[in-house]
Amino acid sequence: MNDPASDPLRAKQRLHWARAALGDAAATLQRASTDAGFRSYWRASSARGSHIVMDSPPSLEDVRPWLRMHDLLEPTGVRVPQVLAREPEQGFLLLEDLGIPTLARQINEDNADDWFEAAFDQLLRLQAIDVPEGFGVFGEALLQRDAGLFEEWFLQRHLGLQLDCGEVERLQLVQRRLMDNALAQGQVLTHRDFMPRNLMPVGDALAVLDFQDLVRGPIAYDPASLFKDAFLSWPLERVDGWLARYHARARTAGLPVPAWPQFLRDADWMGVQRHLKILGIFVRLRDRDGKPHYFADAPRFIRYLEEVLPRYTELAPLHDLLQRRIKPAMAEKDPA
Known part of the structure; x- marks a missing residue:
């Protein structure tokens, strides 16, 4: 295009x-x-x-x-x-004019703690807003659409994979578990792309960009987006620490977060749901919209999946599919 x-x-x-x-x-x-x-x-x-x-x-x-x-x-x-x-x-x-560049180009290992605290300042304010009546909802319909993006665009169109009946059933089981988890979370105003590329440093604070798709959605969605984005990757142990810090501040602010072990699971599962969707979107941007550069970050999202999936036996069918079918197909299509 x-x-x-x-x-x-x-x-x-x-x-x-x-x-x-x-x-x-x-x-x-x-x-x-x-x-x-x-x-x-x-x-x-x-x-x-x-x-x-x-x-x-x-x-x-x-x-x-x-x-x-x-x-x-x-x-x-x-x-x-x-x-x-x-x-x-x-x-x-x-x-x-807020200047240049975005947080994605200014954050590093040394200043990340301070910048993520500034990001929490903005996120907690956003999540505390009463969602207006009639507002869009990140519910069943959007979750089903996201699941379809991964299957149609990434598995079928990009990799050319045709799953057998058993594989389809197991993938749908995992997708259903991810959707049920998202629907069961506390619901707040949700940005859906709250990541360093959409945050702009202004002094020692941050401005929020690209917010046009706000909906009522699961509280773990935006924290998962913040630390697992398309442009930066962090060690899993450090991500867990930042999620714990966000969780503590959210509880103090009276937001509807569960106890820490459940919140970590919610954030991990929300991240998996989002990673699958993004893999599909990258292919669609490349093939339909003529924007191929996003797809270069697809391997990053495969690594995110490989980090988290082994933590949860409920997601084992997806981990098995990733190792047995998806990664070999990727290696065959894009050999190093």
Whole structure:
């Protein structure tokens, strides 16, 4: 799929709108970043300084859900980018420039403890928000869709695997256990992509980005996302320690977390559910959306699965499938 941001007509509209919003006919735009969807971000330089223009083509990605979530989070103290001008019908927003780069490029072994404490500050504020009536739910339908992404896109389309009836049954059993675990957890406002790439350092605090898909969902989902993302990997023992620290702070804040052993299991299982989904999404981004670079991180998610699956006998059928069918198929398709 061609990049919609490169369309000459759209580029002309974007520059015209930015100059009008900034009140500077000499303002210029330079590509700042993209994401996995159809939005693009542009750094605007003008007499007013540096700002960010979000371009979300209305026919491809409606910007109004992003605005609704922004306007839900901002009054509660969750740090989000300030919106300085908006034209949702055209798909343009003018935002404050939070700078570069994201936390994913600034965090390291030495500063991770402090940065994850700052991430907890934002996450606990977000999870404490009362979920509005009629809000989207990370429930059975979304969980079933996620399970289908792994099977359709990763197993079938990428690896070309045709599972026999017994393998299908065992995989579905594990998927059912993962879904039941997610549905049984305490439910809170859930970002669904709360990871260092979507956190922006602002002084010694963090701003939260890419929040348009907020739903009511399981409390362990966002902590699992924070430590098991597509761009950074940490030793499992250190991840367990950070999860314990989050758990202690969440209990103090009165959030609906269970006792620690159950929470660790919830986070591990939520992570497995998410890893399977992401493997499917990476293939879909590559094959359907023309964004192949995400797939380079697929082996990272296989390693995440290999770390955690041996902890739980209930997930043994997936571990067996991974070792016996998935890893050999991957080695055959992409030999080192």
